[in-house]
Amino acid sequence: MRAMGIDPGTAICGFGVIDANGSRLKPVTYGTIQTTPDHTDAERLVMIFDGLNELYRKYKPDVIGVEQLFFNRNVTTAITVGQARGIILLTAQQAGIPILEFSPLQVKQGVTGYGRATKDQVIDMTMRLLGIRQKIKPDDAADGLAMAIYAIYSSHSMSLKRKVQL
DSSP states (O other): OEEEEEEOOSSEEEEEEEEEETTEEEEEEEEEEEOOTTSOHHHHHHHHHHHHHHHHHHHOOSEEEEEOOOOOSOHHHHHHHHHHHHHHHHHHHHHTOOEEEEOHHHHHHHHHSOTTOOHHHHHHHHHHHHTOOSOOSSHHHHHHHHHHHHHHHHHHHHHHHHHHHO
C-alpha cells in the first residue's frame, strides 16, 4: 500500500509518500509545494492544484491522509489553510484517490502514542518509524509524512474492522 499525507497550507503545503509492506514502512519521497506572496491567492491555489496533480501522477498513492480543518485563533491562517485543504480534497477526488481526514490529535496519538506530543516528538518518531537519519525539513514535510503513516495505520484498522464484520 502507498499512502500520501498532506499538510495543508497556501504558502507551504507539506507532503510525504510512504509504502507499507506488512508492518514495514518505507519513505518514498517528501517535500513541499511552496508559493510566494508575490502571486495572487488564485495563482497560489493553481500552483498547489498543479503540484498535487503532478505528485499523484508520479507516485500513484492508494490513499491520501489530510489534516481536518481546526479552528485557529488567527482567522486569516484558518481561511488560507481551508483554501489549500479544499484544493487537496478536490484534486484527490478528481484523481479517484480515497481521502482519510484526521485531526492533529489523532495523528500525534497514532504516531507517538501521545495525543499532546510536541512537534519535535512527532518528527523524531516519524524519523524512527521510517528509518530517516537526517532531520526532516521543513516541518511541513515531516507533518506530511506523519499524516501518511497514520493513513496507513488507519487503513489497516479499517480493513480489519471490515473483515471482522463479515
